[in-house]
Amino acid sequence: MNATNSGITTRLSIMMFLQFFIWGGWFVTLGTFLGNNINATDGQIAQAFSTQSWGAIIAPFIIGLIADRYFNAEKILGILHLAGAVLMYLMAETTEFEVFYPYVLGYMVLYMPTLALVNSVAFRTMSDPSKQFSRIRVWGTIGWILAGLVISFIFSWDSQESIASGMLKNTFLMTAIASAILGFFSFTLPKTPPSVVKGEKITLKEILGLDALKLLTNKNFAVFFFSSVLICIPLAFYYQNANPFLAEIGVSNPTGKMTIGQISEVLFMLLLPIFLKKYGIKKTLLFGMLAWALRYVLFAFGNSDELVVMLITGIALHGICYDFFFVSGQIYTDSKAGEKFKSSAQGLITLATYGVGMLIGFWVAGQISEFYTVGDVHEWKNIWLLPAGFAVLVFLIFAATFKNEEIHYEEK
Structure with a gap:
């Protein structure tokens, strides 16, 4: 073009x-x-x-x-x-x-x-x-x-x-x-x-990105891969519960206020290269994980009245939550994959996170939300503190097992 x-x-x-x-x-x-x-x-x-x-x-x-x-x-x-x-x-x-x-x-x-x-x-x-x-x-x-x-x-x-x-x-x-x-x-x-030439064979492993599984033999990438799956469990709570939570507790214009998260996403996308250069991939990924825990703590203790600022702050953290973990994770995956497995590796990460990880997460979120419901009213404090605690657990495991490394970019 x-x-x-x-x-x-x-x-x-x-x-x-x-x-x-x-x-x-x-x-x-x-x-x-x-x-x-x-x-x-x-x-x-x-x-x-x-x-x-x-x-x-x-x-x-x-x-x-x-x-x-x-x-x-x-x-x-x-x-x-x-x-x-x-x-x-x-x-x-x-x-x-x-x-x-x-x-x-x-x-x-x-x-x-x-x-x-x-x-x-x-x-x-x-x-x-x-x-x-x-x-x-x-x-x-x-x-x-x-x-x-x-x-x-x-x-x-x-x-x-x-x-x-x-x-x-x-x-x-x-x-x-x-x-x-x-x-x-x-x-x-x-x-x-x-994109595939007529008559050219393509295997099921290539379609699903499974030929990139050999990347898991690298310990650092394996830690990142499984941490990505696990962090999708608390991620699912946000997608599934945030809007019903805001509407139920009486926050005005909840859907409009949730767009603050997307505005934040644009802002932190611009800041991401600066963070990667200054802090490295490990600390950037850890910032993203910690933001999930902080967001849910803010949701647990905020309300629609004098503490509504806590809810707005939690929504605004979306840029750090998403960009610093998922977008930087895509960049990290691209750097580790090599030319042969770039597409397959991205497909594998997508399948593992939005597929398997969030499938588990949505189920867990549904079970917990149902458990902490009395009549038609949810006990939102408990519902939000559980994924916050889980995000902290993933944060600690990742911090202890992932070794920082430099990302090398090819000159365009």
């Missing part, structure tokens, strides 16, 4: 904006919707959130067996989002969890592969991704932020009055419209043909 080709840049930016507007437009308020609109239990809410993990586990098959071999990425992207729009509409009209679950499972199986597809369309179009991609990807974060602001500050669908009257279903209708728009828009994106 020529840097001066503003038409292609604009189309790719719109693609990223819609891609993450869609995700932020329903996933943040999913727990609140399920608990109030269809009276789902905490265990059932955990099942619904775990569909993200099943989608992440199944996604490599869709990408490796279909997108990389037979069809243009932009066409598959369009088809998946059009089908997703239908499922979103069906979810909005559902009043029973038994009917809702197959829809959300089907949707996540369709949506999670699109995360790789939008990257594929962008990267294959660019002449210098290291310089061009961040300027386009940031529109995805802006899309997520805007979705939350629309829900809270324009329509107030997440106010206690609107929740009680069932208005949260409109988040699915809004997302269905956005998904349909992106579905049709995808067919106008730059042509992105299959």
Whole structure:
């Protein structure tokens, strides 16, 4: 992609904006919707959130067996989002969890592969991704932020009055419209043909990134790998419980306030290279882990009145939580993998974290939330202190067993 080709840049930016507007437009308020609109239990809410993990586990098959071999990425992207729009509409009209679950499972199986597809369309179009991609990807974060602001500050669908009257279903209708728009828009994106040459064989190990398992023979990488899986358990608590928690305790415009986390993510993404250079990979990863524990302690002791600043601070820590562990972890993985296993290693980490780690995390979060519920009221202090303690445990294990090392960057 020529840097001066503003038409292609604009189309790719719109693609990223819609891609993450869609995700932020329903996933943040999913727990609140399920608990109030269809009276789902905490265990059932955990099942619904775990569909993200099943989608992440199944996604490599869709990408490796279909997108990389037979069809243009932009066409598959369009088809998946059009089908997703239908499922979103069906979810909005559902009043029973038994009917809702197959829809959300089907949707996540369709949506999670699109995360790789939008990257594929962008990267294959660019002449210098290291310089061009961040300027386009940031529109995805802006899309997520805007979705939350629309829900809270324009329509107030997440106010206690609107929740009680069932208005949260409109988040699915809004997302269905956005998904349909992106579905049709995808067919106008730059042509992105299959990356695998016709007739070329690709193994199941390559599709799942399992050929990168040999990296686990390196003790340091093995410590990082298993710590990544474990830290996803407390991570799941945030995705699953944060919005219902804020709404239940009476925080105004909870979804809009949660966009502070994405704004923080952009800020700390810019600061990440500075931290990596000054403190090294080990301390940067430890900062990320410790931020998870601190966030949940703030949630445990904050409230919607005079201590609401503690909740806002906890939300604002998202940038450190996510960027300093997951993004720096991707950079570390890339440096350890070598040219041959770069893609496989990233696929393996994604499968282990968003797949296995968060699948366990959502289940654990559901069990703990259900255990600490009296009637319709959650004992949020206990619910948040448990993942805080677990994050500290992972922090201590990682600090004791991971040896700091320098990350070497190739000159572009």
